[in-house]
């Protein structure tokens with residue numbers, strides 16, 4: 001039922017946009033919490049748990065365009081990291097009327113547990129049209145009305161801090177080193193499911209640190225924020241690509257581009273959803289992909305780099321894939337691990353493994 005109040009909340013919440021627009025709704029999730037962040041929207045119809053826990057959404061306020069969120073609760077093994085990464089949630093309606101046999105907790109309880117505020121009863125269609133017109137904006141979620149100028153101080157996403165960890169099964173397998181800029185757990189699982197040993201390392205790692213692990217291949221992960229803030233790691237990529245197969249996903253794709261002299265820019269409102277068609281320029285095939293990014297590789301800038309564009313988004317023709325001709329090095333802007341999302345792009349993990357075999361097998 002629209003307008004259902006959760007947790008007995010009669011509290012109002014104010015969503016104030018940088019352009020001065022104010023939306024008033026009902027507080028849910030953590031009722032007291034007030035936050036600032038970058039306001040984005042996703043068109044995903046399912047997968048709110050994966051989105052909320054995806055480190056690429058760190059410090060962002062996620063608007064779900066799908067009008068009913070929470071109806072299958074929260075289940076074990078679905079989260080993409082160990083906590084909610086988004087700073088707040090905007091919905092038309094959040095329900096705790098859960099129909100899902102694996103659900104262990106409601107979405108509202110999950111948000112409360114992790115002190116994440118949410119606002120419901122919002123005309124998310126109107127809000128999304130505003131974001132599409134003015135672009136991604138800073139916004140605040142407060143318990144009292146505020147002036148729009150006060151929302152401008154929202155900080156940029158911080159780089160995710162990670163720790164080195166290994167996942168092996170004791171056999172002599174291919175070994176992938178994942179550089180963790182905020183990796184989604186399904187990327188690591190997608191490698192493990194294919195019998196790959198995985199070592200996850202921090203972006204502070206040097207070329208020597210990574211080489212000492214004797215990787216068969218390197219995966220550059222997804223992550224939050226502006227790719228241009230990761231300049232320190234670009235020289236490491238420049239060396240790695242001379243020695244190892246590389247697969248870049250989302251932020252990893254953007255960093256591969258920057259490391260090779262191409263440029264990135266901030267998109268007006270980004271691509272966030274599970275229905276982004278991309279055209280593979282090598283095979284001519286179109287597939288549906290899951291996406292979550294606010295920056296893109298400038299397709300023209302690739303021409304003066306050693307890289308080649310391998311895929312474009314069908315709707316806006318932005319750069320969706322790159323490869324380094326003659327080397328086992330490639331990247332995609334979309335998410336082949338598909339959590340949530342269509343599985344059309346999953347074979348890219350197999351392509352990466354084939355490239356590792358060709359490049360000399362187990363190291």
Ligand SMILES: NC(=O)CC[C@H](N)C(=O)O
Nearest residue numbers: 056222223250251294295
């Ligand atoms: N999912 C990602 O890796 C996102 C990359 C980058 N933070 C962007 O928004 O474009």
